[in-house]
Amino acid sequence: MSTRGRTARTTRATEVAPAAVVERLVELACLAPSIHNTQPWRWRYDGARVVLEADLDRLLPAEDPRGRNLVLSCGAALHHLEFAARAMGWDVDVDLLPGDDPAVLASVAVARDAPRPAVREDLDLLRTRCTDRRRFTAWPVPDDQLAGLAALARRWGTRAEAVTTDAARIRLELLANRAVTAVEVDGRRLLEQDDWIDRPGPDGIPSALLPDDPDPLRARSRFRPGVLEDTRMVIHGGDRVVAIGGALDEVGSWLLSGRAMSAVWLEATRAGMSVIPMSQPVEVEGIRQDLARTVLADVPEPHLLLRVGWQAIGRSELPRTPRRPLAEVLRRG
Numbered sequence: 001m002s003t004r005g006r007t008a009r010t011t012r013a014t015e016v017a018p019a020a021v022v023e024r025l026v027e028l029a030c031l032a033p034s035i036h037n038t039q040p041w042r043w044r045y046d047g048a049r050v051v052l053e054a055d056l057d058r059l060l061p062a063e064d065p066r067g068r069n070l071v072l073s074c075g076a077a078l079h080h081l082e083f084a085a086r087a088m089g090w091d092v093d094v095d096l097l098p099g100d101d102p103a104v105l106a107s108v109a110v111a112r113d114a115p116r117p118a119v120r121e122d123l124d125l126l127r128t129r130c131t132d133r134r135r136f137t138a139w140p141v142p143d144d145q146l147a148g149l150a151a152l153a154r155r156w157g158t159r160a161e162a163v164t165t166d167a168a169r170i171r172l173e174l175l176a177n178r179a180v181t182a183v184e185v186d187g188r189r190l191l192e193q194d195d196w197i198d199r200p201g202p203d204g205i206p207s208a209l210l211p212d213d214p215d216p217l218r219a220r221s222r223f224r225p226g227v228l229e230d231t232r233m234v235i236h237g238g239d240r241v242v243a244i245g246g247a248l249d250e251v252g253s254w255l256l257s258g259r260a261m262s263a264v265w266l267e268a269t270r271a272g273m274s275v276i277p278m279s280q281p282v283e284v285e286g287i288r289q290d291l292a293r294t295v296l297a298d299v300p301e302p303h304l305l306l307r308v309g310w311q312a313i314g315r316s317e318l319p320r321t322p323r324r325p326l327a328e329v330l331r332r333g
């Protein structure tokens with residue numbers, strides 16, 4: 001057969017990521033934030049695709065009976081994997097909720113047509129991001145930067161908005177306080193929460209990362225405590241809040257919100273901001289509904305609130321929350 005007149009084309013073979021790259025990606029994905037650092041995920045690699053499964057043994061029955069926070073956490077880990085792959089010069093093809101098994105949340109192929117250099121700055125971000133619960137400075141994040149974070153969350157398929165008006169902020173503060181009070185009187189939730197602090201193994205939250213005074217703004221009195229009810233603040237003056245959610249309150253929507261949370265958190269970290277999730281107002285169903293009805297204009301089903309602010313420049317380094325070893329979370333086959 002004559003080849004005259006045809007344009008010669010080079011077809012480059014697609015390179016599938018080798019197992020060592022996949023292992024490294026899963027390791028980086030596991031740096032993702034998770035509710036109480038439960039790390040409620042399992043990974044499986046069959047030589048072609050990496051599969052992400054929810055680890056339902058790590059569900060919090062009292063605080064998260066439907067698994068919203070669990071799936072948000074898995075969504076964050078999925079986004080971390082995608083982000084890490086791109087930073088290491090690989091492309092990803094993500095299939096959300098493939099198949100019938102409800103525990104299987106995503107399947108990812110990692111490949112590339114041609115080698116690309118790694119983006120060190122992005123890889124560093126995955127290690128820099130953390131939950132720093134120290135008080136933000138009084139200097140608020142400007143509204144346009146906040147709106148930029150909400151817009152980024154929407155690009156990941158969520159409904160998201162920044163809470164910026166004074167009226168909305170006051171209503172949110174009220175609801176956040178109601179949520180904390182509701183949780184404080186719920187013994188099951190308190191016991192469960194305590195169970196994830198200072199665990200002997202590589203999960204949970206070390207108490208070194210939790211503020212020692214739950215109410216640092218309480219005015220010091222010269223007198224011994226009386227009986228006057230105190231005014232407590234959950235959201236402080238310099239804090240700003242971004243709400244992430246969707247049109248629905250179910251697994252597929254939670255997965256998108258988890259990915260968006262991770263995208264927002266990493267970009268906020270890049271810009272020097274600090275992010276602290278505030279999930280209690282969405283964990284109490286009545287308050288979650290009030291939030292949608294009275295605070296948020298465009299998030300019909302809120303999944304998570306993020307407090308955003310600036311930390312003091314001269315702050316000390318915090319210890320990191322531990323992570324489970326790769327062998328515990330990644331299986332071949």
Ligand SMILES: Cc1cc2nc3c(=O)[nH]c(=O)nc-3n(C[C@H](O)[C@H](O)[C@H](O)COP(=O)(O)O)c2cc1C
Pocket residue numbers: 031032033034035036037069070072073076129130131132133204205276277278279280304321
């Ligand atoms: C869905 C979700 C909800 C969370 N809710 C809260 C919260 O209400 N309060 C809080 O202080 N931290 C919250 N966190 C932060 C986790 O405790 C934190 O990500 C985890 O301990 C791991 O630590 P790291 O973020 O420093 O890696 C939440 C995280 C996720 C993913």
